[in-house]
Amino acid sequence: MTYEGVLTKMQTEFGNPIQYYLVFEDSFLNVNQLLGKPMEINFVGFQCLNCGKKKKIFRQGFCYDCFYSSPAVGDWIMKPELSTAHLGIADRDLAYEEKVQLQPHIVYLALSSEVKVGVTRKTQMPTRWIDQGASQAISIVEVPNRYLAGITEVALKSHYADKTNWRKMLTNSFEAIDLVAERLKVEHLIPTEVQEYFYNQKIDLYEMHYPVLEYPAKVTSLSLDKTPNFQGKLIGIKGQYLLFEGGIVFNIRSSEGYVVKIEL
Template sequence: MHFHGQILKMTTQNGKPIQYFLNLSNDLINMNQLIGRNLKIKHVGYQCVNCGSEEKIYRMGFCKKCFFESPYASDTIIRPELSTAHLGIAERDLEIEQSIQLQPHVVYLAYTGDVKVGVTRESQVPTRWIDQGATFALPIAKTENRYEAGMIEVALKEHLADKTNWRKMLEDDFEDDLDLVDFREKIKNYFPENFQNFYRDEHEMIRLDYPYEKPEKINSFTLDKNPEFEGILKGIKGQYLAFDGGNFINVRGHEGYVIDLEV
């Protein structure tokens, strides 16, 4: 089988195990069915996820121009505490920013090799946790907009990590007695005083099941340094494809890359 197209992050369906679909120019390829098969990947070009230009991808799937101009690549995507849409103040495009920021958001704890705190739109649960490769996740607050969630995250990340260590996540080690509920109760006191009312304790910890087993070694590669790659697909976790020999590629890190894929 031969496929060709622009890489977008893998689409997922939560299950036991999670089902993964590689998105190549909106053709969805079920990757679970390809585990154990030999894949050939060849990088043949670029296509910006925003404007479609063939300029080299700069970051997050965007060409350089779009990365610095598109509201979908604004600072508030990474740092929700900078949101101003609730004040009616535009960063790049108020209408788009309001559609993203002025909706319910969840602050959560997740275990991705370490316990971390994060923020996502409520509509992105559990997709966000799957994309991060979280083994366990637990909502701890629900807010009305992105700014409120960001302010809670800022306070909590003084006590917890807020970024995923991809290597630890792929090492797949977790403590059998890990209890995020206990973590949630301990960090309630770190919520900013004006944001205590957003705290939630009614959710149960969620366990996520990936089609993945930890290899003996972990070595990531990119299509910039290795534009032609061939290997046997061994498993999937987060947005990483795991190949024989402990070779991993971060699919999300290659959004906007155009590839030929042979199975």
């Protein structure tokens, strides 16, 4: 069978194990069903996720022009502490920024390669944790806007990592940590204006189980720019990565906007 379309991040369904779907314009593929089977990925071209034009992807699935003009990729996305919609101040498009920034956000601890701190909209739980390949995650605070979540994350960055070591995550190399106990350690570290939102009693630990037949001992990243035609046997899915036999891994998220043909 052949599937062709623009890559976007895999859609997920929380379960044991997590279910993964590649969704194209006219079809979709339950990737879990391909475990243990060979597949071929062929690079066809580019299509910007914002303007839809067949222009080379610059970053996050956007062409160069859209990356520097669209409100969907403003600096506050990666740095929530730069959010200004709560002040009525626009970055690129105030209406868009109010819609995204002025809603409940969660600051959390997640265990993937090590304990890390992060921010997500409440509506993205547990999707955000699945996308980063976390084995466990727990909320620290729930705040009413992105700015408060951002300054909380900044306060905790000197104590916890804020990025996932993708190599350790994909080889499943991490030390077990009690996140419920870890959360109790951070109450005095968060900003004063966020103290009232701290979760000190709630037991809301999430555990994620990924469809992986075998974890590789070491990994090598597949780039469609360097290898436009690839064949391999799928042995696992974790985060937004496809894991192939021989330690080859393919990051779907970093390949958004690439048009591919998948042969099964």
